Amino acid sequence: MAGGFQDETAGHHLLSEMASNGGHGENNSLYFDGWKAYDRDPYHPTLNPHGIIQMGLAENQLCHDLMEEWIRNNPEASICTEEGVSCFKAVANFQDYHGLPFFREAVAKFMEKVRGGRVRFDPDRIVMSGGATGAQETLAFCLADPGDAFLIPVPYYPAFDRDFCWRTRARLLPINCSSSNNFKITASALESAYQNAQKSNIRVKGILIVNPSNPLGTTMDKHSLHSLLSFANHRRIHLICDEIFGGTVFGSPRFTSLSEALEADPSADRRLVHVVCSLSKDLGLPGFRVGVIYSYNDAVVACARKMSSFGMVSSQTQHFVGRMLADDDFTSKYLAENARRLRERYAVFAGGLRRVGIRCLEGNGGLFCWMDLRGLLKEATAEGEADLWRVIVGEVKLNVSPGSAFHCDEPGWFRICFANMDDETAERAVRRIRMFVEKKQRKKTMRWVDGLRLSLPRRFDLEDVALTPRLMSPQSPLVHATT
Amino acid sequence: MAGGFQDETAGHHLLSEMASNGGHGENNSLYFDGWKAYDRDPYHPTLNPHGIIQMGLAENQLCHDLMEEWIRNNPEASICTEEGVSCFKAVANFQDYHGLPFFREAVAKFMEKVRGGRVRFDPDRIVMSGGATGAQETLAFCLADPGDAFLIPVPYYPAFDRDFCWRTRARLLPINCSSSNNFKITASALESAYQNAQKSNIRVKGILIVNPSNPLGTTMDKHSLHSLLSFANHRRIHLICDEIFGGTVFGSPRFTSLSEALEADPSADRRLVHVVCSLSKDLGLPGFRVGVIYSYNDAVVACARKMSSFGMVSSQTQHFVGRMLADDDFTSKYLAENARRLRERYAVFAGGLRRVGIRCLEGNGGLFCWMDLRGLLKEATAEGEADLWRVIVGEVKLNVSPGSAFHCDEPGWFRICFANMDDETAERAVRRIRMFVEKKQRKKTMRWVDGLRLSLPRRFDLEDVALTPRLMSPQSPLVHATT
Numbered sequence: 001m002a003g004g005f006q007d008e009t010a011g012h013h014l015l016s017e018m019a020s021n022g023g024h025g026e027n028n029s030l031y032f033d034g035w036k037a038y039d040r041d042p043y044h045p046t047l048n049p050h051g052i053i054q055m056g057l058a059e060n061q062l063c064h065d066l067m068e069e070w071i072r073n074n075p076e077a078s079i080c081t082e083e084g085v086s087c088f089k090a091v092a093n094f095q096d097y098h099g100l101p102f103f104r105e106a107v108a109k110f111m112e113k114v115r116g117g118r119v120r121f122d123p124d125r126i127v128m129s130g131g132a133t134g135a136q137e138t139l140a141f142c143l144a145d146p147g148d149a150f151l152i153p154v155p156y157y158p159a160f161d162r163d164f165c166w167r168t169r170a171r172l173l174p175i176n177c178s179s180s181n182n183f184k185i186t187a188s189a190l191e192s193a194y195q196n197a198q199k200s201n202i203r204v205k206g207i208l209i210v211n212p213s214n215p216l217g218t219t220m221d222k223h224s225l226h227s228l229l230s231f232a233n234h235r236r237i238h239l240i241c242d243e244i245f246g247g248t249v250f251g252s253p254r255f256t257s258l259s260e261a262l263e264a265d266p267s268a269d270r271r272l273v274h275v276v277c278s279l280s281k282d283l284g285l286p287g288f289r290v291g292v293i294y295s296y297n298d299a300v301v302a303c304a305r306k307m308s309s310f311g312m313v314s315s316q317t318q319h320f321v322g323r324m325l326a327d328d329d330f331t332s333k334y335l336a337e338n339a340r341r342l343r344e345r346y347a348v349f350a351g352g353l354r355r356v357g358i359r360c361l362e363g364n365g366g367l368f369c370w371m372d373l374r375g376l377l378k379e380a381t382a383e384g385e386a387d388l389w390r391v392i393v394g395e396v397k398l399n400v401s402p403g404s405a406f407h408c409d410e411p412g413w414f415r416i417c418f419a420n421m422d423d424e425t426a427e428r429a430v431r432r433i434r435m436f437v438e439k440k441q442r443k444k445t446m447r448w449v450d451g452l453r454l455s456l457p458r459r460f461d462l463e464d465v466a467l468t469p470r471l472m473s474p475q476s477p478l479v480h481a482t483t
Numbered sequence: 484m485a486g487g488f489q490d491e492t493a494g495h496h497l498l499s500e501m502a503s504n505g506g507h508g509e510n511n512s513l514y515f516d517g518w519k520a521y522d523r524d525p526y527h528p529t530l531n532p533h534g535i536i537q538m539g540l541a542e543n544q545l546c547h548d549l550m551e552e553w554i555r556n557n558p559e560a561s562i563c564t565e566e567g568v569s570c571f572k573a574v575a576n577f578q579d580y581h582g583l584p585f586f587r588e589a590v591a592k593f594m595e596k597v598r599g600g601r602v603r604f605d606p607d608r609i610v611m612s613g614g615a616t617g618a619q620e621t622l623a624f625c626l627a628d629p630g631d632a633f634l635i636p637v638p639y640y641p642a643f644d645r646d647f648c649w650r651t652r653a654r655l656l657p658i659n660c661s662s663s664n665n666f667k668i669t670a671s672a673l674e675s676a677y678q679n680a681q682k683s684n685i686r687v688k689g690i691l692i693v694n695p696s697n698p699l700g701t702t703m704d705k706h707s708l709h710s711l712l713s714f715a716n717h718r719r720i721h722l723i724c725d726e727i728f729g730g731t732v733f734g735s736p737r738f739t740s741l742s743e744a745l746e747a748d749p750s751a752d753r754r755l756v757h758v759v760c761s762l763s764k765d766l767g768l769p770g771f772r773v774g775v776i777y778s779y780n781d782a783v784v785a786c787a788r789k790m791s792s793f794g795m796v797s798s799q800t801q802h803f804v805g806r807m808l809a810d811d812d813f814t815s816k817y818l819a820e821n822a823r824r825l826r827e828r829y830a831v832f833a834g835g836l837r838r839v840g841i842r843c844l845e846g847n848g849g850l851f852c853w854m855d856l857r858g859l860l861k862e863a864t865a866e867g868e869a870d871l872w873r874v875i876v877g878e879v880k881l882n883v884s885p886g887s888a889f890h891c892d893e894p895g896w897f898r899i900c901f902a903n904m905d906d907e908t909a910e911r912a913v914r915r916i917r918m919f920v921e922k923k924q925r926k927k928t929m930r931w932v933d934g935l936r937l938s939l940p941r942r943f944d945l946e947d948v949a950l951t952p953r954l955m956s957p958q959s960p961l962v963h964a965t966t
Contacts (some may be wrong), residue, residue: 014688014755016718019786026789064572071568076564080803085554090549095763111940130613130794137793141650162792167624167650205497206942236497272497277582280578286576287798306509309645310615310620314797320563333753442953 009093023166029160031056032404033040038399044260045424046211046280053429058214058367060248062341067283071094077323079316086106087319094315097126103322107292110220110325111277113335114247115407119259121294127304128318129291130311131280136163138293138307139274142300143238144170148205150240151193153177153185155216155370155406155413164208171198179372179410182361185209185224190231206238206272207231212245212255215406215415216370219249225261229268240274247282247335248419250343251364262296270296274452279321281367282338284351288317336430342419343369345426351416352430356437367419373399374412376440383410396436400428506649512871514539514641514769514888518629521882522589536912539882541697542903543623543731543767543848545824550766551815553807561797563626570802577798581792582611586805590775594760594807596818597730602742604777610787611801612774615727617760619646621776621790622757625783627653627688633723634676635691636660636668638698638853638889638896647691656680662855662893665844668707670693670758673714689721689755690714695738696890698898700829700846704733707928708744712751723757728816731828731902734847742915745779753779762804764850765821768840771800800813816862825850825902828909835913839920850902854883857925868894879919881912 013020026032034056043051047476081090096101101123103267108121144150146169152160152173164172175193183222186196207228211220232239241258249255262273275294282284290313293304313321318337325331349369352359360369377384382404389402392414403413416433418426496503507954509515517539526534539743559566562574564740587606594604627633629652635643636658647655658676673690680687692709694703715722724741745756758777763769773796776787796804808814821907832852843852860867865887867874872885875897881963886896899916 014626014721015780015782015786016624016626016628016629016631017689019782024786024789028574030814059576061572061576064575067575068568071563071571072565075564080561082555085551088551088554089544091543092547092550092768092770093542095772124561128618131792134613135794141499143497143499145499145501148499159792162789167790167793170935190779205499225942238497285575287575287801287890289795289797291576297497297498299502303507306507306645307650310617310650311794312772314800316800317797320799373946377848382670 011263018167023164025161028385029158029405031401034393034399034401036390040399043397043425050397051396052393052399053425053432054399054420055416055418055429056401057420058417059286059343060280060281060367060419062284062337062345063334063421064150064284064376066323066330066337070327070330074167074323074327078320086165091315091319095312095319097128097305098125099313100315100318100322102326103313103318105278106325107279107290109328110331111246111292111294113331114255114282115257115260116254117424119257119263121259125294125296125301126312127293127295127301128308129293129304130310130313131286131289131291132242132276132310133159133163133291134289134311135276135278135291135293136160136240136242137168138157138166138311139240139276139295139300140168140170141307143240144168144205145203148203149173149197149208150208150238151190151197151204152208153174153183153189155183155215155403155408156208158401158405158407159209160208166351170205170223171202171377173204174346174407174409175219176409179361179413182218183213183370185228187227190228194231194235204235204237206240207259208240208242210245210333211244211258212243212249212365214245214366215368215401215403216361217366217368218361219253219255219365221253221312222256222264223258223260223269225258226265229258229261229265229273232272233267235267236272238272238274240276242276244276244278245281245340245366246277248342248367249365250339253364255365257293259302272297274300277421283334285321289320290317290321321437323330345418348417348423348426349430353437356434356441358433359438371414371416373414374410376437377412380411380478382411388412389404392436394434398432486906490818495812499820501650506645507698507767508641508649510645512641512888513869517872517876517882517884521874524880533880535876535880535882536905536908536915537827538754538899538901538902538912539880539884541764541900542765542769543850544827544903545767546765546817546821549813549820550807553810553813553937559812561803563773566790574798574802577801578795580611580788580795580797582785583798583801583805585809585887588795589805589808590760590762592772593814594729594777595763597738599737602740602746604742608777608779608784610776610778610784610786611791611794611796612770612776613796614763614772615725616770616774617761617791617794618644618759618774618776619725620651621645621794622723622759622778623647623653623786624781625786626723626757627651628686629653631686631874632656632680632820633689633690633691633721634646634658634680634687635672635794636665636666636672638886638891639691640697641884641888642731642835646959653688654685654686656685657890658690658891659880659892659951662844662896664700666696666853668711670710670714673711675715675717687720689723691723691725692741693725693728695726695848697728698851698884698886699850700849700851701844702736702738702848704736704737705747706746708739708741709748712741712748712756713742715755716752718751719755720932721755721757723759725759725763727759728764728849729760730821731825732848733829736847738848743776745892755780757783765958766817768804770798773800773804788846795879805869828901831838831909832899832913835917836920839917841916841920841925850899854897854899855878855895856897857893859920860895863894865894872897875919879915880913881933 038052043053073083104123104126106122149171186466239459273296277292401415524534526536563572587609591604591606634655670825756779760775762773884898
């Protein structure tokens, strides 16, 4: 860019090193490249039916109708209505970084409900931040000095590199997880990640986990949470749990929050435990930028609250969201219906893919499937994965996100988001994947058949495959051979 | 705090150095102490009429009625009304860090109007941030590496230490200004600040100015702006201008923005120029957290936009504010009426104080007076100023902010905010100051009179003084002797 210019006189850059080091991670990442590809050619049912369908965005668009109905019934909840404008002045002026008391109370209650009422949250420990993005960075600033590290299981959310490392100068070090046990964290992988850091003289300040996991769509069990608490305790490091998908759990096992595990473990040092929540995923309100840090450490609460000056939630939004979440009937109804719709949508994708022999990791939460396309790789390398990704984006016209973007070291896994579209688009997306897979499988069959000097009947073409979904059932040996 | 504990096993702090170094500046600052004192004993006309009146808050509460009227007439502007709810889903989902296009356009238009239509702003250079607080920090991250410095004229806004230095590890170095020329920046003071940094091997990355000034309430003239542009150009450093009070200019001379000066100076390198705006002061919407960076440098625009992920404006607020600021008639009417009411309120304070011989720096903008109480100091030191401040807060029951909080090195100046209260409270605040000053003057008189072995008539007591404001006119030699 023009402004990052080398100053010829002084011989130094005029901007900061940070401004030009690419630490935000948006360059050279297929994750963001996919978004850009979508932006250039976005799918629209009538205006651009052959455009790219956005499946790289973990957005929840399934239940806005419930909120719209609530808005119609509660005009006084907004300061921008005839019924609510008497609060306008007080709310517009409100800039206390503690937040509106009823907002914090309502958020705490909502967090409890998402966790099945099995834990209590103290509204005075709720710290606002600019979305989960701001919450993660704030925690990193509070806990780590430049160069310090957090251990994190791979695969993990691509933008964590930005959130945890860019401006804080902290680092993320991988805990290697493998498909052999469905990417669960093992004690040995955790210990090994810690020891590797020690050997490199890197100070480990904590472990960062995401539950339900993005990109896996799975929840952690109690045993794993207790092991992590115990490890953190033993090593005197922090345990941060990102639970921004807590309200999206739609199947069994049920969601066990870190707070629940903590309550059950009297030996755990609470001062090492911090939880990040948000309304972006559970309620589908990413634009509202409501992030929350819930820390069990008084000093972190105090420091993070001061830092919230840099990313406070708009008081207009605090007021509205506070009113909505204070409606107990509404939140109960919403969470149940949200889970039901997510479960249905998950079934559309996971089931639709299963019919062509594509397996997804069995998920019970989140807004995505973790899809196993290892059988479609030309070669089992990062380059092989990137090649397949390019075909899926460029030809199949689906913006899915490759495992490499999540630092996954097993090539061939892809995240597909399923809740950011309507039913018709979802059907079309599934159809595109299936047609693509079947085409690939047909080619393999052709090669195999060619090898036997045989040929397939002419009717076995792409359109037919699309219309006869059972032709390649999961039971087909051809399909099994590719997975 | 409990969580900042020294870990006995490992012998190191569990939190970051930043979390415990007090770099946020809230401790040991009379500025924040005054807020805390107010919080403990807040004035209320009926419930606590002897409580502390908040004059430490640069808030603009004078024109909310205009906005409330607009809201009543424009229910479709909100996504939380029957009339506007059809936009709810699209807006709630919107998380593009470029911001809603019509929001950026409306903000650019509003910025132009505040500057008298003499400059144009490109909506594509508008970068959102979490209030001006977030904007300042973002610029510091973009321009400075840890240890680098910005030069800033004193007195300056206390929280700049937090915004520019805390998490960025940059520094602010003072450009010394003096009451002898109404605290204007001189070429020699600027050069001297720059040279001092050079001698200390500190790399200077820019100059930070605030126009209209907080705490002075004055605007900069064209000549000064051109000199600063020329200095920045010559030294290849940045010039940041905080113009968050641009829409509060209520008297002559009119506001000259840095952009206007830049347009008139073809030799200036635009890539060095950055402007910060906000809606918190001009429109009295601090709770909405609408900050804006307007940079003339492409690379800064690109980098700051990526950083805006940490403090984006709520899409609910973007939508509402975008609609309101797009209403040309409304913004014209608002700005005119805002200036008129501010001018009136300023006159109440400056005039009221003048009647007891207290001079304020002649202001034409902002939400405060810079009040000269040097004549009331027991000793002309920082301690003398702090003593006087304690009396004003504790006995006069006004939370004013002492010059030391603004890094002013001339003791005896105080900032009093006048737009965060209603007319009645304003009258009472003026009365309290006048009674206090007159009491002090009476004591001086008594001492003087005692020296001549005379005594004052009994009627000359505190209540009488309050009722006979002309008794101590600015023309009184007694008053002049104290200023």
